[in-house]
Amino acid sequence: MLARILGNRLSAVFVREERPSPSRRVRELAEWNVEELRRIVPASKFEPVTILDVDNAVVGGRNAVEAVRRHSFSSVTDILVDMSAMSIGTSFPIVRYLLELVERGEQSPNLHVVVATLPEEDEGRRRVSNDVVSIVHGFHGGLKLDSQARSAKLWIPQLSVPKLTALEKIYAALSFDDVCPILPFPSQNPRAGDAIAEQFIEQIEGAWEVDARNIVYASEDDPIDVYRTILDIEEQRRPVFEETIKSVVVLSPVGTKAVALGSLLAALDRGLPVVYVEAMKYDVPTKEDRVKAESELLHVWLHGDAYPRAGS
Template sequence: MAGRWDPCVSHRGAEIDGFVDDYFARPERRILLVGGAGFDPRSTTVARRLANTEGQIRGLFFQEERPKPTQTLIDRATTNGDVLRAAIPAHEMASVNIFGSDGAVVGGRNAVALIGRQDFAETTDVVVDISALSVGTAFPIIRYLVERSVRAPAEFNLHLFVTHDPALDGAITSVSSDAPGFVHGFRGGSTLDGSAGAAKLWLPQLASGRAGALGRLHSFVDPHDTCPILPFPTIDPRAGDRLAEEFLTEFESGWSVDTRNIVYADESDPLDLYRTILRLDDLRKPVFAEVGGSLMILSPLGSKVMALGALMAALERDLPVAYLEAIGYAFDGPAANEEAADMIHIWLEGDVYPQPRPALHNEGVAA
C-alpha cells in the first residue's frame, strides 16, 4: 500500500540551510513556531535558525510543568526561555501542567487546548520543533494540526523539525511515573470491542536506562509478541549492541524475543522507521485477518528522531501509542554541540504534495 508520506519532502544537515533561507525568508510567509521552552539545550536551536531569516515569525513556546524540578533544571529553562524571547519577540509562553491534581497525565490534552485557541487566519506555515517537547505533549499537538490540515488543506503548511544529538540524549535521565497509558489522541483501536481478540504486536523503542519503564509498559500492553526497535546504522557503531546487552534479560525471559524479530531502523532518518512499521502492518493484516485481526502498539521512548518516524506511522494507520510519562528529569550535561547536532526537517502537510493523497485513518475508517 502506498504511504501518505512515501515519498516525503525532507531535509537534513547542510540541506536545511538552503531550504530555510529560500523558503521561510519569503515575504509572503507568516510563520507560527511551536516548540518547548525547557532545560534541554536544543530548545533554542530551531528558533535561532529561523530568526536569522528575518521572516515574519511568531512563537508559541510550551513550558512543561512537572512536580518538584531541581533548581539546576529551572535555571537552565530560564536561560533558554530568555534566548527564545530574544530570538522571537512576538511570542507566547504557555505553561502546561503535565499531571493533574490527582496524578493523571493531562499534558497532551492541555497542550491541544492551548494550540486550539491560536488564530491561524493569516498563518501560511506552522513549524513544530519537537526537540525539547516530550512525546506526551508533541504527539497530540501534531495530531491536532494534521487533522486540521486535512479538513482544510489550503489553510497552512505543516513542518516538523528535530535537532538530533545522541550524546545529549544519553546525558538526560528521566524518572518515569508508575502509570502507563496511551498518549492523548493515540488509543487507536486498542479500546474497541472489535480489537479484543486481535493479535497484539508491541514495538518498543529501546533506550538506555529505561528497562524499568519498558517493563511496566510490557505489563500494560500485555502483547502476544514483541519486536524491539534498535538503532542501526548509528553514529556510534556499538550503540545497538550495548542496548541489546542491556536488555538481554528482557529478551530472553520477560519478553521472549526471538532475535529474528528485532527491528533495526536508521538512528538519523525518521522515514526509515516509518516505512518499516508500515511494511510490518501490511504483512500482518492478511495473516491475522481471519483470527481476530492484527493490532500493533508503539512505545517511542528513545531518540526524538525515531519517535518522529513512529509518530508518522501512528498518524497514518491510527496505531496506539503506549507511553510512560516522566515525572522528572536529571541533566547535568554540557550545552548543545552545534557541530555534532544534526537538524532534520519533515514537510508533513501542505501544498508541496499533489492531491489526492493516501488517507489518514481513525479507528480503521479513512478520515
C-alpha cells in the same frame, strides 16, 4: 535560524511543560531559555502546560492541544512544530491536532515537523518515570475498544537503556503476544545496537521471548527509514489475522528523537496506538547546559505545497 531568515515575519507559540517539584537547576535553565527565546522571537507567546494532575494522572497531551487550540493560524503561511524539547505525550497530540486542522481546509498553511537530535544526548537525559502506563492522547488506535480486547497485540518498542524500567512497566500492563524491539543500525556508534541489546538480554531472552528474527534494525538518524520499517511490519501482519482475531500494532518510541519522529509518521498514517510512561521530572548533567552544536536538524514536511492537491 528562522529568526535570521524571517526577521519580524516570524511569530512563535512556546509550550512550556510544567511538572511537579522541578530541580532548582532545571528551573534556572528554563528561565534562561525563556529570556533567550523572547529575545530571538519578540512576537512570541508562552503557554504553560500541566503534564501531571494532582493525582499524577497524565493530562499533558490534552492540555497541550487546548493550549494550541487557543491560537489562530489563518494569517501564517507555514506552521513548524519543533519536537526537540517536548515529550512524545505533548508533541504527538499537537502534531495530530494541527494536521487534522490543515487537512480539513479550515486553515491551509504548510505543516512541518522538525527535531534536533543527537543520539548520545537523547539517551543521556535523566528522568524519573511515572508509575502509570499511558496511551498518548489522540493515539488510542482502538487499543481500548472491547472489540479488540482479543486482538493479537504486537509491540514495537524502541529500546533505550535509561527507559528499561518504563518499558518493563508497559509490557507488564498490556501483555503483548509478540515483541519486535527496535535497535539502531546504522548508527554513529557502530556497536550501539549491541550495547543496548546486552542491557536488555534478560528481557529479550526471558520475559519478552523475542525471536532473533523479530529484532528490528532501523537507522538511528533517519525517521523515514523507521516509518517505512513499521509500515512494512504492519502490512505483513495484517492479512495473517484479518479473518480471525485481528491484529493491533502498538508503538513505544521512548528513546532517540529521530525514531520518535518516524514512529509518529507511522502512527498518523495507520492509526496505530502509542503507549509510553510519562516523566515525572527531568534533570540534566552539569556539562549539558544547552543543545550541542553538532546536533542534527531533521525536517519532515507533513502537509501543504509539497504535495499535489486532490483533483489537480
